Amino acid sequence: MSRRWRDLPFAVAFLAPSLLILSAFVLYPLGRAVWLGHQRCDATGANCRSNGWDQYVDVFRSEEFQQALGVTVRFALLTVPVGLALGIALAVLADKHLRGIGFFRTVFSSTVATSVAVASLMWFFLLNPSVGVLADWIGGVAKNPGLLRDEDTALWAVAVSSIWANLGFTFIVVTAGLQSIPAELYESARVDGAGGWTRFSNVTLPMLGPTLLFAGVVLTSRAFQAYGEFDLLTGGGPNGSTTSLTYLVYGNNSIIKNNVGLQAAVAVLLFVVLILLSALQIRGVERRVHYGN
Amino acid sequence: MATSAASRRWRTAGRYALLVAVAVVVLFPIWVMLVGAFKPGNKVLQDPLLPTSVTLDTLRDAWRDGKLGRALVNSTIVALIVTVAQVVTSVLSAYAFAFLRFPGRTLLFALFLATLLVPFEATVVVNRETVQDLGWLNSFQGLAVPFLATAFGTFLVRQVFLTLPKDLREAARMDGLGHLGFLREVAVPLARPTLGALALFGFLASWNQYLWPTVISTDDDWNTVQSGLRTLSQAQIDRPNLVIAGTVIVALPIFVVLLVFQRQLVRGLTAGAVKG
Numbered sequence: 001m002s003r004r005w006r007d008l009p010f011a012v013a014f015l016a017p018s019l020l021i022l023s024a025f026v027l028y029p030l031g032r033a034v035w036l037g038h039q040r041c042d043a044t045g046a047n048c049r050s051n052g053w054d055q056y057v058d059v060f061r062s063e064e065f066q067q068a069l070g071v072t073v074r075f076a077l078l079t080v081p082v083g084l085a086l087g088i089a090l091a092v093l094a095d096k097h098l099r100g101i102g103f104f105r106t107v108f109s110s111t112v113a114t115s116v117a118v119a120s121l122m123w124f125f126l127l128n129p130s131v132g133v134l135a136d137w138i139g140g141v142a143k144n145p146g147l148l149r150d151e152d153t154a155l156w157a158v159a160v161s162s163i164w165a166n167l168g169f170t171f172i173v174v175t176a177g178l179q180s181i182p183a184e185l186y187e188s189a190r191v192d193g194a195g196g197w198t199r200f201s202n203v204t205l206p207m208l209g210p211t212l213l214f215a216g217v218v219l220t221s222r223a224f225q226a227y228g229e230f231d232l233l234t235g236g237g238p239n240g241s242t243t244s245l246t247y248l249v250y251g252n253n254s255i256i257k258n259n260v261g262l263q264a265a266v267a268v269l270l271f272v273v274l275i276l277l278s279a280l281q282i283r284g285v286e287r288r289v290h291y292g293n
Numbered sequence: 294m295a296t297s298a299a300s301r302r303w304r305t306a307g308r309y310a311l312l313v314a315v316a317v318v319v320l321f322p323i324w325v326m327l328v329g330a331f332k333p334g335n336k337v338l339q340d341p342l343l344p345t346s347v348t349l350d351t352l353r354d355a356w357r358d359g360k361l362g363r364a365l366v367n368s369t370i371v372a373l374i375v376t377v378a379q380v381v382t383s384v385l386s387a388y389a390f391a392f393l394r395f396p397g398r399t400l401l402f403a404l405f406l407a408t409l410l411v412p413f414e415a416t417v418v419v420n421r422e423t424v425q426d427l428g429w430l431n432s433f434q435g436l437a438v439p440f441l442a443t444a445f446g447t448f449l450v451r452q453v454f455l456t457l458p459k460d461l462r463e464a465a466r467m468d469g470l471g472h473l474g475f476l477r478e479v480a481v482p483l484a485r486p487t488l489g490a491l492a493l494f495g496f497l498a499s500w501n502q503y504l505w506p507t508v509i510s511t512d513d514d515w516n517t518v519q520s521g522l523r524t525l526s527q528a529q530i531d532r533p534n535l536v537i538a539g540t541v542i543v544a545l546p547i548f549v550v551l552l553v554f555q556r557q558l559v560r561g562l563t564a565g566a567v568k569g
Binding site for chain 1: 305308309311312315316319320322323325326329337338341342381382383385386388389393394395396398401404405408410411412413414415416417418419420422423438439441442444447472500501503504507508518519522523526533534536537539540543544547548550551552555558559562563
């Protein structure tokens with residue numbers, strides 16, 4: 001018996017558990033969602049019937065989907081660049097052999113320990129118009145009706161909570177990236193007379209390329225899949241100003257709450273958006289990234 | 294050069310000042326939360342930044358009203374099941390992809406990687422249906438089952454297995470070690486640091502699941518800590534410091550876990566970013 005076939009029983013036995021789970025809870029639901037998404041159901045989610053694939057087009061063009069897509073994109077644009085910049089700043093600040101630096105690193109990493117529910121409720125408490133400290137300090141709209149209840153500020157307020165919660169992750173990843181940059185590079189830059197800023201922009205940033213790509217991709221996909229912060233902080237409101245795509249699918253206040261066909265259609269479109277996005281990100285950034293060894 | 298010692302000292306002082314300032318900003322929400330959680334309900338408006346009156350009553354009420362004891366037990370059991378299962382399934386499938394030859398290997402591996410592209414949020418609509426049909430709403434099976442295997446874990450462990458020298462397997466074969474023996478005695482021990490990171494990661498990801506338990510646990514007794522916080526925050530919307538006390542109870546165990554396993558955490562988080 002050739003080697004090619006001798007291992008087969010082992011391969012089947014070893015792969016079966018993973019294959020079973022991934023098929024049943026990743027591949028099958030994706031396929032079934034694509035199928036469900038083209039069915040039209042009545043308002044209670046019953047009496048679904050197939051009606052061609054127009055529903056995807058209709059959903060995509062609908063005002064609700066367009067608004068939710070806009071909210072999601074704006075949320076990503078608010079959280080990812082600021083989150084990355086702050087993560088880099090903190091990591092560079094703490095990248096020095098000083099006494100007690102371990103303490104500061106632990107503090108800067110600490111928000112990684114907060115789940116979305118914990119972080120959101122903390123910020124809900126801070127921003128609460130009646131008892132919140134921040135609401136008191138900021139005053140004005142923060143007191144009445146409250147930053148989370150005003151259409152113009154709600155998404156910003158949610159973004160701040162999310163940036164804070166992700167800061168620990170970005171800090172840890174960028175710190176590890178900084179530590180993998182060879183010290184000789186800084187030395188030779190110094191010999192060449194490069195100042196602090198020049199060393200940062202000519203050595204640090206380019207060498208961090210792969211790290212920043214990774215952190216950026218993770219933060220972007222988290223932003224597009226964010227759900228808990230909208231559910232707990234704003235419930236998608238006011239006036240749909242924080243109804244993201246995920247909230248449109250799963251939220252209690254969503255207008256398609258009981259319509260499985262429409263939920264599936266939006267979920268599939270969210271998947272398509274994410275695929276396009278990661279393709280774009282990887283292609284766009286890869287050209288400018290320096291892969292050191 | 295003579296002036297540089299003094300200027301370096303100033304620069305170090307400046308950096309410390311900056312470090313302290315940033316640390317204060319980062320810790321500020323956590324501090325306000327702690328102060329609020331230990332305040333009696335009628336004093337919550339007084340001195341929100343200082344623990345001028347301290348009581349354990351608020352924490353006790355949050356524990357009781359939020360059924361947080363039960364939720365902590367549920368979360369722990371689910372996270373442990375998920376952690377153990379993910380390590381086992383990842384090791385097995387990684388071994389198959391790294392050491393076994395069989396037809397269709399490349400194709401299957403590509404399929405595994407493809408599942409990484411599917412966001413969990415896009416599958417919950419159907420997974421809820423599946424779990425409901427299995428009669429697993431409000432159960433440990435229902436909370437854990439979609440997370441028992443991960444392509445990420447498979448990929449991570451396979452990377453480690455691929456770095457093991459080829460002769461190792463040959464030598465083991467000469468010694469009469471079959472695949473199971475080699476897996477148990479050689480491959481797994483050598484991959485232990487990665488498995489530690491994977492385990493911590495699986496535990497955290499499961500513990501922090503938010504959407505899934507809010508969908509699967511329709512009965513409060515089956516809340517995890519995350520969906521329990523949601524229930525508490527909706528039931529006690531008029532008692533903000535009760536909610537924040539519940540948040541402290543939920544946040545605390547994970548802070549402790551991460552302090553203990555800091556190194557595994559860093560290794561896990563950076564596995565995709567930096568080589569080595």
